[in-house]
Amino acid sequence: MRRVAVVAASCSRAGARYTESQEDLLVEAGLAALAMAGVEPEDIDAAWFGCTTVSANHALLNFSLKLGYLPMTKVSNAGATGADAFIRAALAVASGEADVALVAGVEKRTDAGLADGLESDRVFSPAATGIEAMLRDLHPATFTSLYLRRYGAAFGLSLEEIGEALDALARRSRLRGALTPWSAIYGLEAGYSEDAGPVVAPPLRLGHCAPAFDGAAALVVTAEAWARQRGMPYAVLEGFGMVSGALEGRYSRRYAYVGLPELRTAAARAFSEAGVDGWEAVDHVQIFDRTVGDELLAYEDLGLVPEGRAVAAVLDGMFGVEARLQVNTDGGLLCSGFQAGASGVRQIAEAFVQLTGRAGPRQLPHVRRSVVATVGGTLGAATAVVSVFRSGA
Template identity: 30%
Template structure:
């Protein structure tokens, strides 16, 4: 089986862009990606494109050139971009294409995602008044986890402060103003124990990735990044997920993040101890803490000490969300996971600029989690 490698990445800034459509942002991200890869749009043989708000994202060919390529729409909630990359890689691995592209774009209104029928079918006022079920779910989930594993509210604040601090050095991030732990702890409680500045927010942006056959990468770049694994898993019966009606008797099933991570490590032929830099779904500060353990990067309860010691800071032994994560960048659903890959690729290349972590990382990990229970993991290496 042929190995797929990433030869180009591109990212439209995340934030708010009045008067600019998601399609225009997507086309801009693609052009940046093609330039980074050193290829032209007519050379792309197939692709996968994801969006929540754009019903026909394949229409982006009208802005890039109607070359007749198969451009398939994908959607798996917050895991959408992970699936787009996985399918683009699979198309190369199976010999269907030599050059593929994964694209993500979205333009979300202010407020929770409740108003979108594709998410929950709830009325506008439900999300606009802060009553959307996912915010409650994440609050309940981390509250239980803190009780079970000795995590404090100070640790929640440390995670959020780290991600705001990391975003301040990222020219394409949305929230670039650092906030102290004290400012975060003083912000209003939205869903106990999570406060206003511990959540990410829906916003706008786009990103893309070009992949090719490993044996042809030398024609385009001297720094290809290997796709060692790209895996998605949905929830099993009994998992503690946002739409679970009740918890079963006995031990619940693990999160899909656990299943996807285990499958990815096996496919890549490595273990979590080999990961040197990670991008984890931080829909809220508590999610980053929980996902550290669910992805195997630490044991339950170790986060309290690791975060206090600075292990997840850019200079720590396992930097997490070095570009600010979702807390610093917001989440345009279709593009969010491609932003993660954009960051890891630059870190592995050594081209992350002021955000570059020391020690020349060689193995990077990206993780996505979406309601009501789906997870995507991609492992990259030099």
């Protein structure tokens, strides 16, 4: 199997892009990625397109970028859509089926139309009965709220203590987002107000939740030898883990509802495949933060802190702006919005720019290895994708 490299990445500016279509956003991100890689549309051997909008199919990407006649696949896997699309492209390159692959994701969340908006947000089937029917249309923040309340009860933490940790994570992410050109809050002093706003689902407040924004992101993926021959900076995929759950909480009393076994398993597989022995060898991590509560719980699932210690670790500054291991250096989904088709691609894009020295004023010194953790779904039916990258420069 060939080593896989990311040689280019680009993201559209996140926000309520009312005057632009999905095609416009794909052109903005896609053409910039192709230009960075120094390739033309006809150089692409295959493409993977992430989007959860029901009415969008693979032709949307082809029409937008005029790629011509080539293999193209649409991927839809809830919040893990973009990361899933990347893994499929990476496997094609590793196997030799493609030398140059394009990965792109897009989502229109602010004006996609009522039918698509509801359909893409549903975790369970529209024909569900019983508990699935009750849970079907709950907002993602509600699910995380239930997890956080269960977590607090399990480890003797009050909602106020958890809320204090959530405030700290949100402040850190906003500071990072204000420095990120593709963030919705780029250039805003201090990255918005310190106030987290009204309560949405205790202990979560409005400022703890990723907004529903529009956006697109794109990556060019090649064999490492291809990138090395051209003398370009790149990020190498060292290993990955991808795991989906099976609603274990519905039939097993062992399921604790204080974390995601899918994320724990995916992380273990990714580190094993990459040959990385612990977080001491990692300099940077992008964690899926549909809410900062999801990020908080992920610290334990990823093995960054022992069970029950995430709140204390955050309040001690372990994941702050001065920490050794830097988290969500672009502000995360909190500052770019939850774009199911594009969010996982955006996370990888941030890992890429950090590993290749292209992150501008938010660039970290001496970044050698980055981990990207993405999650889609919830309540024991999640898909988790964890990827380990190192600098190829």
